[in-house]
Amino acid sequence: xxxxxxxxxxxxxxxxxxxxxxxxxxxxxxxxxxxxxxxxxxxxxxx
Numbered sequence: 001x002x003x004x005x006x007x008x009x010x011x012x013x014x015x016x017x018x019x020x021x022x023x024x025x026x027x028x029x030x031x032x033x034x035x036x037x038x039x040x041x042x043x044x045x046x047x
């Protein structure tokens with residue numbers, strides 16, 4: 001029987017906690033510089 005480990009998922013949690021606020025700040029900065037929703041979508045997709 002194959003035993004699956006889910007411990008690797010705990011490594012993703014700190015990464016997501018760090019990226020969440022950064023993406024919000026980047027979005028606000030793009031809008032402040034005169035960008036629009038399409039510019040924000042481009043930047044978020046490159047993340």
